[in-house]
Amino acid sequence: MMAADHSVPPSLSASVEGSFAYLTIRDRLPTILTKVIDTIHRNKNKFFEEYGEEGINAEKQTIGLLSKLRNELQTDKPVLELTDSLQDAESWNQYLQRQQRLQGDQESVSWFKSPWLYVECYMYRRIQEALWLNPPISDFDVFNEAKTQSFYASQQAVMALCTYLEDVRKNMEKLSKNLLLEHFNTLLQVSLWGNRCDLSISAGQDNAQKTSPIESLNSLQPFILVNDSSMVWSTLNSPQEPGESGTKTADRVDIVLDNAGFELVTDLVLADFLVSSGLARQIHFHGKSFPWFVSDVTVNDLQWTIQQTMGANHKWVSKCGFQWRNYLKEGVWHYHEHPFWTQPHEFCDMAADAPELYATLQQAALVLFKGDLNYRKLTGDRDWDHTVGFSTALRGFGPAPLCSLRTLKANIQVGLQPGLGEKLTSQDPTWMTSGKYAVIQSFCQKSE
Template identity: 80%
Template sequence: MAADQTVHGIPPSLSASVTGSFAYLTVRDRMPTILTKVIDTIHRNKNKFFEEHGEEGISAEKQAISLLSKLRNELQTDKPILELMDGLPDAESWNQYLQRQQRQQGDQEPVSWFKSPWLYVECYMYRRLQEAIWLNPPINNFDFFNEGKTEGFFESQQAVMTLCTYLGDIQKSMQTLSENQLSQYFNKLLQVSLWGNKCDLSISAGQKNSQDSSPIDSLNSLQSFILVDDSNAVWLTLNSSRRLEGSGKTTADRVDIVLDNAGFELVTDLVLADFLVSSGLARQIHFHGKCFPWFVSDVTANDFQWTIRQTMAANHKWMCKSGFQWQSYLKEGVWCYHDHPFWTQPHEFCDMAADAPELYAALQGADLVLFKGDLNYRKLTGDRDWAHTVDFSTALRGFEPAPLCSLRTLKANVQVGLQPGQAEKLASQDPSWMTNGKYAVIQFHGPKLPQ
């Protein structure tokens, strides 16, 4: 297969069950398993729907389950991909993307679940989940993934408290920190945000996946598992702004974070963002989340606000203090939360300039964009069968709205930017290295700055 050829169907390398700390399922099983859990969650909330909406709620529950059961049959039996019928603002874009897939495949047979790019059908399933719930008011705002995201947050409380305490200790001595000390703290919190990405419920198919150890104490033992570490380039990009501040130009006026998972990972992102602002490395943080429930544990606007409220309400000095600080950042406009339909579409990011020019233009206003997680990495690289030694910049295929960095733990069969022989050595030592979440990368693309 050519390096730039999209992987179609279910990749052979993912067809067998892989093991690891995330209780991985086979790719064939994961989507039906997630669908079954959604159906079960909706059914278990039947009494709640009745209490809130009466018989209308019960009827909506039955209709939603019927649509989801039909969807499960479609994906298990390789039925054709259907156009969306819910009339939501993004439906036309999705249907145009389906037509694009059909043109690429030709007219011999319809686009179907087993004969389409894996990235496309996986995203499509989550969009169909949204359609099934949206078509059935009054329960059409129900987040069927909320229980798992909430549990993930509360099960990680000790780690959250440890992290907020660590941040508080840094901030108490912020004015006296040397450049070297500031750099060291930045690298630690960047790595905490990186490894927070382990907590991904879409990969574990919704199974328990929380952080129950100290995120700071574990960093040294995890260092050798970072396959590409461009953290110094990220630091230079941010720190160059502070050197130029006296000239009236601050290049790190704004850092954007394209979020991945709710729960503990979101807290690691908020802590990193707080550090960037309180240290003067950035003046403003723009967060980008999802418009609706997506990939089981991805952050929505409700998750974002809920997490900050829960942190504010915590019976812990530093956790509570962090929550109030974060709320203050939002009120003052130092932090901003955005969502855009493009993040919940199947497009590769190299399509953004053409398919979502307003979003691309918005990202151009950032001085650094951090992309969290595996799905964002797949979209950055097109989820293609690249040689592992291909440069990250090549795999981006022209997507460069601003200097960018991917913080990702490996859970899918795509990885670029490795040294010659590195992938082969990993494969001999750990055959599931690309999918078991054990390894990670901090990969940067942007102008090279002097040391």
């Protein structure tokens, strides 16, 4: 394994006083909780129809726990240990103890005085706890309505993208390497900009893609601050093992997913292209094991999206849906869950805290990390100087060659040319949080 950088890193980037686009964190988290409470209450009749009085009681008790959580968040109460029996509860409680040791014994770890990455993740885990403690509604996805609305609002963009993929597929055998590269760059950037459709940043407000993603790419080029797509292309076209000099196909590409809705469709289209073009033999998707950060992908979201595309009244969208279902059935595509993805750990902790997941990622020729939260965890959500190298900010994390596809929605960005961060700040103070800018940022030294 690559030696970790044990030099003292910069401090965690901020407490919950920090701000993102649309709403400050202190406003955004209670707003999300209020919407969750409202969603559960609006489904009261559904719970009664399915479960009778037991469903009504579960609804009341869940709302009671979530209202208590909202009060804790707004009044800087101590962060509490989890009390449910889910498999990750002990790990979460150990992480709280770790935070307490770092802070010292003078006062309890609390909402306003803790790193915002931790308390954001903790809030979503407490939502899951409130549901889990109240069967029979334990499996209710409080964010499903927002995710499905976002998908439906993006139908024109989905049709344009699936039509583009079909045109590429038709001519795949005739494509020169230069044309193949052109299509690769197009779909990589479509997947990149699909990351703007993030419902946790907009606190669940409509944030769908409503125009053709292909037509807008040229105008978006100036807003890609780091573009390592050529490095990603070289990784996919490199021999995978010594002695396999003739091999030009990556055995496996892993995609650590971010948002459901349109972004997931862009990821599925990119994955389809990688397989159908021969750039990869297998795609392994990694998603969340329960609803997370409003719009993050769960296995139910993946299955639902494929079902929706299969049933679409559009020839090429439907064809894509059936192809994607077949990829999963035939083992060309795989979907994985792991509790590490819904914990607050920095990814440099993965080898120690989730060694089996780290070993899984080591099998990939390339790992694509989608989105802002994954970038925050890759870099430790720390207050790095903008010119610090991506490899330094990873602090030893490198199970395989990796690439972050991210639109900027948090106050952290590394790997910029000297002076660029300052220039952007003077021109647009919200450049790190608005989703207007993006990076395709790679690190290709693989750990042993």
